[in-house]
Amino acid sequence: MTALPRRIIKETQRLMQEPVPGISAVPDDSNARYFHVIVTGPEDSPFEGGLFKLELFLPEDYPMSAPKVRFITKIYHPNIDRLGRICLDILKDKWSPALQIRTVLLSIQALLSAPNPDDPLANDVAELWKVNEAEAIRNAKEWTRRYAMDN
Amino acid sequence: MSGEEYDSDMDYSEEDCGYADYYNTEEDCDIDQIDPSKTDPEYFVFDCLSVEEVERLLNESVESLSNSLQITPSLAKVLLHAHNWLISEIVSKYRSDSSHLLVISKIKPPHPPEPSILQLGRLQSCPVCLASQSSDKFKSLACGHPFCKECWSMHFEVQITQGVSTGIGCMAQECEVLAPEDFVLNSLSRPALRDKYQQFAFRDYVRSHPHLRFCPGPNCQVVVRAKEPQAKRVICNVCRAIFCFRCGTDYHAPTDCSTIKKWLTKCADDSETANYISAHTKDCPRCHICIEKNGGCNHMQCYNCKHDFCWMCLGDWKSHGSEYYECSRYKENPNIAHESVHAQAREALKKYLHYYERWENHSKSLKLEEQTLLKIKTRINKKVMDSSGTWIDWQYLLDATSLLAKCRYTLQYTYPYAYYMEAGPRKELFEYQQAQLEAEIENLSWKIERAETTDRGDLENQMDIAEKRRATLLKDFLENWPILSSSKRKTFF
Structure with missing residues (x-):
């Protein structure tokens, strides 16, 4: 296996030394490119109080290519599908090598505070979010309670 | 050059002209002097360029711009x-x-x-x-x-x-x-x-680059260049692919680029159902024997009972052959607005299937026409071997077959056009012309398949009629054609 690039080593060190509030990202013992991530649900969002597990993988050509991120904990959100895949521009066409693991995770946390049903990944969720936001938020809270608490 | 000759011709009286034509059939005929850009709705000037030629062309533009802007x-x-x-x-x-x-x-x-x-x-x-x-x-x-x-x-x-x-x-x-x-x-x-x-x-x-397009033919390196990005027919001179210059898909006149795209997407989504509904065989409407279509012509004659009928609508062929060919026209149910949603959906499917079946049928006929061509070739060989006419004598049959293919191709592409057309006098005119074209094509197809018994003059006459119908339809309905012809005219004078 090739040596880990300085960029990944430095980013990992900083994530450990100055963690982002509400986010923890720990590299796997056997693979320094694979991170176990936990994001806490933002305040005043239907995900408040939940702890959401994600996995983050840095591909071979990182940071020239975006990291691959996926929710492991089930979540009711218009931009996240049943498999936990996330619809977020900076993970796709708006990726810039100047972005970092920390900025990516902050953007994902911000996505939880501000769902965007007009650019959906999970169509049924987005549909309900648009026609009956109150019910959608009730569902999101229910899912958070059921899947993202006390585990 | 041709203009001068035209002017000098004008000095002659009608009779003189006719007399002169007797000796000079090739060049002085009035018909030959008409500018093809005005008479042929499919007229299009283009070049097939190699990668090196295109690179040179692009570099000239780059150089010119970098020089003028420093x-x-x-x-x-x-x-x-x-x-x-x-x-x-x-x-x-x-x-x-x-x-x-x-x-x-x-x-x-x-x-x-x-x-x-x-x-x-x-x-x-x-x-x-x-x-x-x-x-x-x-x-x-x-x-x-x-x-x-x-x-x-x-x-x-x-x-x-x-x-x-x-x-x-x-x-x-x-x-x-x-x-x-x-x-x-x-x-x-x-x-x-x-x-x-x-x-x-x-x-x-x-x-x-609006004037360039890659030839879509498989592994073809040609780049086609034309002055204007129009939806016109281009034939690659290397791989012989025929395509639309503007969108690069199969040539689709009289349907425009966005409509044909919509239609093909729709067909890709719905064709399974349509295929299921429209079977490959049909029963003879009189004796109900099962018939598989083995030629391009839609004028069917049952082998069993000799009944003549139309493959498309299964109606008696007599009603087609005479004055007005109506089989290509879809008749909308006038009371549809008051029907239930379910009935409207059924009607929409029925309408789509009407056009899809005809589109699909002509596409199949085109393929079957290829078999007809093969049959004709072997038949010509046989004739020549039997010393009934020379090889040259029978060449008009090949011309007729290729003309038939051209006409059927255009006819096929009239169906998406008609499908998306709003009801009204223009649609009525279109479907009338379409029906006329279809009738002549079926006549031609019928005559070609029975070429031995058809008189050569009769067949050539039929070819002329079919091509005229095709050209008229294209001229009247090809997108941008009226605007284009007037702007072209300006540049010529």
């Missing part, structure tokens, strides 16, 4: 690619507001960069690899975002491997400034990668 060829390429190679437009925009042009072309950032924090000889950290290096190891685009040279070349390598070339931009977040060709090439060390970049860039340039 900019590098590399920047000229970015401008040309961003503005569809319209040199005069770029020059005038540059003269009126160069800064705005450079911003919208993504050569310059919308706001001038902050004064560079680069200081010679000082150590600096690259935002991408986080390594500290002396500042002479850094490079930036017009936006001033500094990154180390190694990261730039890594960035380009990854982008090129993903097929990106002219679209490669700055690495900074939310910065849209593009990397010009010289910047990219200077950062690449591997020759293979440089070649790849240039190949992809060439592809992007051709695609952005």
